[in-house]
Amino acid sequence: MEEINYIDIFEIKKNLKGSFIGKNLYYEEKVDSTNTLARDLASKNAKSGSAVIADCQEKGRGRNGKIWTSPCGRNIYMSIILKPKFNPETAQGMTIIAAVSAADAIAEVASLEPQIKWPNDILIGNKKVSGILTEMGTQNMTIDYIVVGIGMNVNILEEDMDAGIKDIATSLLIESKKTNGSERFLDRNKLIASILNKFDKYYEMFLSTGLSSVLGYYQKYFGMMGKTIEINIKDRRVAGQVVGIDSKGALLLKTGENELETIVFGEVYL
Numbered sequence: 001m002e003e004i005n006y007i008d009i010f011e012i013k014k015n016l017k018g019s020f021i022g023k024n025l026y027y028e029e030k031v032d033s034t035n036t037l038a039r040d041l042a043s044k045n046a047k048s049g050s051a052v053i054a055d056c057q058e059k060g061r062g063r064n065g066k067i068w069t070s071p072c073g074r075n076i077y078m079s080i081i082l083k084p085k086f087n088p089e090t091a092q093g094m095t096i097i098a099a100v101s102a103a104d105a106i107a108e109v110a111s112l113e114p115q116i117k118w119p120n121d122i123l124i125g126n127k128k129v130s131g132i133l134t135e136m137g138t139q140n141m142t143i144d145y146i147v148v149g150i151g152m153n154v155n156i157l158e159e160d161m162d163a164g165i166k167d168i169a170t171s172l173l174i175e176s177k178k179t180n181g182s183e184r185f186l187d188r189n190k191l192i193a194s195i196l197n198k199f200d201k202y203y204e205m206f207l208s209t210g211l212s213s214v215l216g217y218y219q220k221y222f223g224m225m226g227k228t229i230e231i232n233i234k235d236r237r238v239a240g241q242v243v244g245i246d247s248k249g250a251l252l253l254k255t256g257e258n259e260l261e262t263i264v265f266g267e268v269y270l
């Protein structure tokens with residue numbers, strides 16, 4: 001049916017606008033996990049701002065020890081290496097930056113309307129289209145490197161998805177067919193360049209004015225405000241109403257008349 005869209009590093013580079021993120025690109029057709037390779041490269045001498053891209057992953061990793069299904073030729077698997085000088089606590093900001101960058105790229109290149117489910121799932125119409133796995137290497141309480149892994153379902157079709165995820169996952173192509181009847185493959189090279197360009201913009205903003213400026217853009221896609229949710233925090237489950245995001249990117253949940261919980265990590269159930 002549709003034409004194949006190959007990943008082409010020259011095509012990606014042609015569309016890069018930033019001066020830092022994506023300046024060095026590593027491409028492998030098949031890897032275990034771009035996050036694992038990026039961590040390995042980061043602990044050697046890879047420069048901050050480099051990105052590792054693969055056409056498929058044999059051991060793609062999701063959050064909470066889950067597998068990230070990563071077939072060849074269809075989707076985006078990319079990990080950005082950062083070696084910032086700030087305190088490890090601010091690393092959560094990188095996940096926020098990645099989420100808003102991925103959402104911007106989807107809106108720009110695919111003309112779809114993504115929403116962000118805190119902290120880092122990108123949804124279209126309640127189904128997940130992209131996820132982020134941020135990992136960190138530290139030495140003596142300082143950051144050695146941060147690796148921000150972004151997975152995006154781009155051209156995968158419903159019939160090719162694993163049975164276990166069909167009900168909860170979607171792809172940009174599936175959603176484009178629904179909204180504008182388009183059968184054409186989306187250009188992974190343009191999407192990758194767009195994610196890197198946005199990341200460059202928001203990372204620069206984060207360094208110069210802090211996370212709160214980036215959160216202004218995040219809010220645009222934040223679909224959870226006012227909703228009643230349940231959230232798993234380690235071994236307890238908390239229910240409440242979402243009332244906002246704080247300046248460090250934590251979720252603010254109203255759990256009682258006068259009770260507010262600030263949640264830094266957790267798995268949300270809408």
Ligand code: BTN
Binds near residue numbers: 035036061120121151
């Ligand atoms: C999640 O939502 O659970 C996070 C998924 C993250 C998947 C990406 S794909 C690129 C990078 N390499 C990995 O092994 N995982 C991340």
